[in-house]
Amino acid sequence: MDTPPESTGSDRATVEATETFVAHRRLLFTVAYEMLGSAADADDVLQETWLRWVEVDAAHVDDPRAYLVRITTRQALNRLRSMKRRREEYVGSWLPEPLVTTPDVAADVELAESVSMALMLVLETLTPTERAVYVLREAFGIGYDEIAAAVGKTSAAVHQIAHRARRHVEARRPRRTVTARQAEAAVEAFRRALETRDLQGMLDVLAPDVVAISDGGGIKQATPRPIMSADKVARFIVGGLTKNGVALSVEPTTVNGSAALALHVDGQLDGVIAMCVEDTRITGLYYVRNPHKLSHIESETPLTLR
Template sequence: MDTTREPGGQRQAGGDAAGRDSGALEATETFVAHRSLLFTVAYELLGSAADADDVLQETWLRWVRVDAAHVKEPRAYLVRITTRQAFNRLRSMKRRREAYLGPWLPEPLLTTPDVAADVELAESVSMALMLVLETLTPAERAVFVLREAFGIGYDEIAAALDKTPAAVHQIAHRARRHVEARRPRRSVTARQAEAAADAFRRALETRDLQGLLDVLAPDVVAISDGGGIKQASPRPIIGADKVARFITGGLTRNDVALTVEATMVNGSSALALHVDGELDGVIAMRVEDAHITGLYYVRNPQKLTRITSKTPLTLR
């Protein structure tokens, strides 16, 4: 019997085609059952759906070479593979983002209502928190996300990152302290956030500058991401008046056909802007005390491919 070992795995290849087919089917079913979780892990680590998809492909290729009979906990095993692949990619992405033209924002995802209903999940994938995660080192981000969002044990994180549990404890403490000092506080309900987004939408559609000023907090911060492809501010804009004039610049001209559609991005209320029938960008927002304190305007068309169909996300 042929006992050639497949590259990177432990499964014995032989003449039993039925056995191989059964094993491949079981591996596929297991992977599909955990796919939403694995994607969420990769996305929270990378902030990019395209890169998360690549990581899942790499995870799948490694998973099908493993003898599932020797894996006691498939979920934990798959999360470990995904984490390793995302961690390796995260370190190289740091260099790519240093060369990015203008401010960088996470790739927005059109999400299902259950994501917004899960407060913990909605916060973990919010634009505001993911921007805070961008200020961490790759190791800090990986440890924080795995521990705080997914509740993974220190020993398991250590194994995934090839570090000692003691080192992971130190990294977790440092990352938690850094994030707590910067993370936004969710101080409104989903209904209140939706009401603020609706007021913002109406003001944009009616070209009502005062209406925008009424819903924006005095110290609101707007960040726009054009990726060097579309016009965007090279730095954050601070202050209600400046933000309102930036957002409406070019959009309030009478010769521009502007359509603003309410949507749900990364578990929170957002707006999709169409100019002359074409998608111009997506605005995610942070709301506190019934006023918008943060606007995240993604115009880079390369980051707008995941808002036409909903992406399932989960922490479990």
């Protein structure tokens, strides 16, 4: 029997680097996703992070987790800045890419809120650097010095950016005033109203000032602008999804840590509706129809803040 060749130091280093990367992959993906709002782009960022990580001499790294977060943040920032023009040229309203999440995400209130569609939309109004600082500080609790190293700013500057971003987000973010069970009840009431074409039942669960945003990406039909008010939203949803005698089925799911619905028309996935519930009524409807954003709907995506 031939004796297998001994592994070289380089091989061992690659194996160790791989093990370290895999151990933190869920965290790194969550960081990239919260910064970008796109799972596809987050996957690309992780690939870029990996390529840079395997070139690092681990002997000079005191904290692999912090180092990997730093690489991921820099790569996500680069991508976020390059995505600005792509977002400006996007056809119609833009919504984050929805993720079907594991039960532990919904159970973790802090995590569920940080990846909620409503908050992700608010984060879109920040500059790339503000978003990176806000996400790293508020969601992941990373220290100012570490954030400064990741975004290429001084610690004092990061303090100012964090304060500005926090004030901006707090003025715009929805207030979570219901339990997960109450939110699920509101979504279930909406589902029943949709399946039975019950306009009044839908009006009963929608807040008077509800806002509905649909994202077709120029591929599927969607409203070019948000629809506001319960009456307009209810008529749009019931009328738009029941016209031409289509066979509609609505399945409960969990998207970005919250109760949501997957809609199938004539047996094919048409889109996902995520919702924001406040005071037991739905204040936000986010209907993602762009097929390029539905690739993470077939299986659960694990996320973590730690």
